[in-house]
Amino acid sequence: MRPPENREMGPQPIAELMAVLNLKPNDLVQASPEQLTHKMVTRAMKGRWLTRNTQGLVLRAFSHAAGKPATLAELFTY
Numbered sequence: 001m002r003p004p005e006n007r008e009m010g011p012q013p014i015a016e017l018m019a020v021l022n023l024k025p026n027d028l029v030q031a032s033p034e035q036l037t038h039k040m041v042t043r044a045m046k047g048r049w050l051t052r053n054t055q056g057l058v059l060r061a062f063s064h065a066a067g068k069p070a071t072l073a074e075l076f077t078y
Contacts, residue, residue, distance in 0.1 A: 007049040014062065014075040015045040023065055032061035049078070 018024070025041035036057045044050055044058045055072055063070050 009047040009049055009076075009078050012045060012047045012076050014058070017062075017066075017070075017075065018045065021066055023062075027065045028058065028061040031065035032057065033064075034060065036061050044076070050076075 018028075025038045025045070028041045029036050029038055034057050040050070040054055041058060041061070044055070050058070055076060059070060059072055059075060062075060
């Protein structure tokens with residue numbers, strides 16, 4: 001998948017879900033069994049375009065931290 005010309009996608013639903021669940025980027029980084037960075041999580045929340053691989057890392061970390069499964073459609077609008 002090619003990145004779009006404009007890589008700013010606007011605020012994403014993950015930011016609101018994290019606020020509702022009182023999660024911080026550090027919570028996702030610590031919950032992730034994979035190599036996830038604070039920068040990746042922050043970029044996801046702000047709406048910076050991410051590769052599918054990075055979206056998957058964030059999705060799995062969010063699911064671990066929230067304690068329930070989530071889908072890409074619930075976290076991202078693109």
